[in-house]
Amino acid sequence: MAESTEELSRVKAEEPGTPRADVRVHPDPEPPQVTRTPTVVVDDLHIIYRVYGAATEAEKGNAANALMRLLKRQGRPQMKEVHAVRGVSFVAYHGDAIGIVGRNGSGKSTLLRAIAGLLPPHSGAVYTDGQPSLLGVNAALMRELTGERNIVLGCYAMGLNPKQVKEKYDDIVDFSGIGEFVQFPMSTYSSGMGARLRFAIASAKAHDVLLIDEALATGDRDFKRKSQERIKKMREEAGTVFLVAHNLDVIEETCNRVIWLHKGKIKMDGDPKTVLAAYNKG
Numbered sequence: 001m002a003e004s005t006e007e008l009s010r011v012k013a014e015e016p017g018t019p020r021a022d023v024r025v026h027p028d029p030e031p032p033q034v035t036r037t038p039t040v041v042v043d044d045l046h047i048i049y050r051v052y053g054a055a056t057e058a059e060k061g062n063a064a065n066a067l068m069r070l071l072k073r074q075g076r077p078q079m080k081e082v083h084a085v086r087g088v089s090f091v092a093y094h095g096d097a098i099g100i101v102g103r104n105g106s107g108k109s110t111l112l113r114a115i116a117g118l119l120p121p122h123s124g125a126v127y128t129d130g131q132p133s134l135l136g137v138n139a140a141l142m143r144e145l146t147g148e149r150n151i152v153l154g155c156y157a158m159g160l161n162p163k164q165v166k167e168k169y170d171d172i173v174d175f176s177g178i179g180e181f182v183q184f185p186m187s188t189y190s191s192g193m194g195a196r197l198r199f200a201i202a203s204a205k206a207h208d209v210l211l212i213d214e215a216l217a218t219g220d221r222d223f224k225r226k227s228q229e230r231i232k233k234m235r236e237e238a239g240t241v242f243l244v245a246h247n248l249d250v251i252e253e254t255c256n257r258v259i260w261l262h263k264g265k266i267k268m269d270g271d272p273k274t275v276l277a278a279y280n281k282g
């Protein structure tokens with residue numbers, strides 16, 4: 001942590017009076033290359049969820065109150081705010097694969113959804129160069145349709161034309177490893193099979209910015225290896241990949257940079273080894 005403390009004091013010295021909770025760690029003392037092209041700029045982003053009907057502090061966790069409310073058929077008109085992302089700022093570049101780590105509820109998925117444009121900022125902004133695509137465990141494939149139909153529809157949704165879908169189809173089925181299950185509705189798939197098919201569809205196309213939320217967590221070792229290779233290829237094709245995963249090995253092997261979120265703020269941002277070592281300690 002000596003390196004990060006030094007970095008933090010330097011940042012503070014440069015910006016007197018500006019409170020900074022985050023720590024930026026660069027693998028070498030050289031300043032970042034100015035020639036790299038930024039793909040995602042997140043500027044002092046705040047995301048707040050509004051939950052209607054939430055319990056007040058006084059009512060929280062009180063079974064007697066809950067029972068009384070039920071008996072009296074009282075509604076709960078209170079509105080509670082959850083401040084999930086609190087002033088996050090960073091710049092991602094072409095060719096970056098950025099792992100996002102943090103404890104449950106630290107704001108990882110919220111940040112990805114905001115970069116994908118699915119959540120409006122409460123304040124601050126997200127600027128992206130190109131179209132961001134979010135691939136999550138809940139990505140919108142249709143459970144009642146067969147894998148085959150989902151591949152075709154998913155490819156169309158990504159903007160491929162019928163000829164390109166034909167060319168990609170076999171590769172998607174092979175990569176997903178779902179075999180003859182491709183003929184069955186996705187409702188018959190295990191969660192791992194669904195996740196593999198989603199990744200296979202999404203990665204069949206080059207993305208400007210690909211956001212992956214835990215999709216690799218459910219695959220077996222062989223699938224993880226294949227998907228890591230594919231992420232590497234996507235990086236080489238000059239896209240930017242964001243990866244949220246609780247499996248830190250996957251992050252370390254796949255990413256060239258890691259952002260550690262803690263209670264909605266960036267606690268550390270830098271090369272995977274340094275950040276993961278600090279995260280494991282803390």
Ligand SMILES: Nc1ncnc2c1ncn2[C@@H]1O[C@H](COP(=O)(O)OP(=O)(O)OP(=O)(O)O)[C@@H](O)[C@H]1O
Nearest residue numbers: 049051082084102103104105106107108109110111
């Ligand atoms: N749709 C929602 N409505 C209200 N609050 C939400 C919603 N989604 C997430 N939150 C809250 O926002 C905070 C951040 O959640 P988020 O899912 O982004 O964290 P996470 O780091 O991805 O967690 P996990 O590792 O458990 O997936 C949490 O306090 C969570 O309860």
